Amino acid sequence: MTRNRTSTAAPDLAALSRSLDGAGEVREAGPGDAVDGVPAAAVVRPTSIAGASAVLREATGQGLVTVARGAGTALDWGCPPERVDLLLDVTRLNRLVEHEAGDLVVVAEAGLALRDLQEAVGEAGQELVADVPRARYTAGSTVGGALATAASGPRRLQRLALRDLVLGATVVLADGTVATSGGKVVKNVAGYDLAKIMTGSYGTLGIIVRAAFRLHPVRPARAYVLRTGPLEEVADLAREVIGSQLAPAAVEIDRQAGSDEAVLAVLLEGTGDAVAARAAETAALVGGAVGEEPAWWARLPVGDTTAKATATLMGxxxxxxAARSAEQAHGAAVAVRGSAVGVLHAGITTPTAAALAGVVTRLRAAAPGPGEGTVTVLTAPAELRAGLDVWGPVGGLELMRGIKQRLDPGRNLAPGRFVGGI
Incomplete structure (x- = not known):
């Protein structure tokens, strides 16, 4: 089926405004109101969860397609939606609802910027270990946006990914139902862990409006150990560090495009003397040296196309x-950076769409399936993405479609943005 990504339904702005009952505003969309190149017809900014619920109920009643937006730092990730009748901007849902420092728990609305949340909990010597890509963090990436895209970074090695730190979530479904699950919520929805299934769903199942997270105490000292060497040697050393008793907070690899070498960077966290001792042991183990945080740390590699690649530790x-061989075979530049535990990103620059498809195919051959690894194209120029399978093999697709059918039977929430056209 050919999907029209430009035509939109005509929203009844007056009815949408009435549904808010003063809890927000509605306006016609402007030139900057688009999702991955698909222009919106209208924009709504609710100021309360009740307002978000009412306006979404009205939008779905009008047959509109609604797409959520936070700071807009990842609106070009995933696939373009089939259309955007209504852009639901959550940036006025930006309260820090609760911070129980004694329990290491924080509850925040979806439009709160992660940097503002970190500043608030940092006053108690705590942090949410949500290492979203630094460019997104600086640009104001929100709680909801980080969850919707399943963002994570270097320190997931020891303290897991953001999806493992979310205790509960409040979500508005397409029909306006306010659903909750997990900890720090009043009403649970039987059969679903909404916090988990919404994480990484790109807003296709429901719109996250509030979430509760587990925090960690800030560790007062940190040290980096760096080592440059041949690709295989660096990968082997990374596995040694991960399997050692050194308890690294992060083990990252950076391979620049065109290089037969990579940099290994190990982060140690804790108290001063203990960190210094562990850093010295790590340097001896890998044959490296204690140094400063690399300039590339927590940043995505540069390229016209960005892909997320997962693999087993051995993979x-x-x-x-595979990145090196893809460069040689297709005249491409493929930089690879990320966690040695097996969650990396590739920055890919190719001369043609065929070359990009060839690079992605080679990377997927090295990460051959959901059990052993995957390669997902997050962003790519429109002229190169046409005809490209951006998701690759995905396990449990029929289950995902079943959840979509249950939660959004009319396909009113960002249809087409997620795997399998979901």
Missing amino acids: VNALLR
């Missing part, structure tokens, strides 16, 4: 080698 070396 990281294969991904690095």
Whole structure:
């Protein structure tokens, strides 16, 4: 089926405004109101969860397609939606609802910027370990946006990914139902862990409006150990560090495009003397030296196309080698950077769509399936993305479609943005 990504339904702005009952505003969309190149017809900014619920109920009643937007730092991730009749901007849902420092728990609305949340909990010597890409963090990436895209970064090695830190979520479904699950909520929805299934769903199942997270105490000292070497050697050393008793907070690899070498960077966190001792042990183990935080730390590699590649611990070396062979075979530049535990990103620059498809195919051959690894194209120029399978093999697709059918039977929430046209 050919999807029209430009035509939109005509929203009844007056009815949408009435549904808010003063809890927000509605306006016609402007030139900057688009999702991955698909222009919106109208924009709504609710100021309360009740307002978000009422306006979404009205939008779905009008047959509109609604797409959520936070700071807009990842609106070009995933696939373009089939259309955007209504852009639901959550940035006025930006309260820090509760911070129970003694329990290491924070509850925040979806439009709160992560940097503002970190500043608030940091006053108690705590942090949410949500290492979203630094460019997104600086640009104001929100709680809801980070969850919707399943963002994570270097320190997931020791303290897990954001999806593992979310205790509960409040979500507005397409029909306006306010659903909750997990901890720090009043009403649970039987059968679904909404916090988990919404994480990484790109707003296709429901719109996250509030979430509760587990925090960690800020560790007062940190040190970096760096080592540059051949690809296979660096991958082997990374596995040694991960399997050691050194308890690294992060083990990252950076392989620049065109290089047969990579940089290993190990982060140690804790108290001063203990960190210094562990850093010295790590440097001896890998044959490296204690140094400063690398300039590339927590940043996505540069390229016209960005892909997320996962692999088993043993499969990281294969991904690095596949990047090099893809460059040689397709005249491409493929930079690879990320966690040696097996969650990396590739920055890919290719001359043609065929070359990009060839690079992605080679990377997927090194990460051959959901059980052993995957390669997902997050962003790509429209002229190169046409005809490209951006998601690749995905396990449980029929289950995902069943959840979509249950939660959004009319396909009113960002249809087409997620895997399988969901």
